[in-house]
Amino acid sequence: MHPFRWVPADGGRHATADIRLAGAYAVGESITALCRRSVTVARGTELAWLWPTCAECNREAHVLVEAGVSQ
Numbered sequence: 890m891h892p893f894r895w896v897p898a899d900g901g902r903h904a905t906a907d908i909r910l911a912g913a914y915a916v917g918e919s920i921t922a923l924c925r926r927s928v929t930v931a932r933g934t935e936l937a938w939l940w941p942t943c944a945e946c947n948r949e950a951h952v953l954v955e956a957g958v959s960q
C-alpha cells in the first residue's frame with residue numbers, strides 16, 4: 890500500500906499523503922496535496938473522478954511508488 894490517496898478536490902484529482910483514520914476525508918475538509926497545494930475535498934461523485942489528474946500530484950505519486958518498489 891502506498892502512503893498516499895487520490896482525492897477529488899478543487900476541480901481536479903489530487904493525491905495526498907495526508908492520511909486520515911480509515912482513509913476517509915470529509916467533504917469540505919482542507920488537505921495538503923502532493924503538489925503542496927492546500928485543496929478542499931469535494932464529494933466523490935462519479936463525475937468528480939473524471940476530473941483531470943493534477944500533473945504535479947501525478948509526478949509526486951510516481952516518485953513515491955518508484956521509491957517503494959525499489960525498497
Ligand SMILES: [Zn+2]
Pocket residue numbers: 902903904922923924925926943944945946
Ligand atoms: Zn495536486
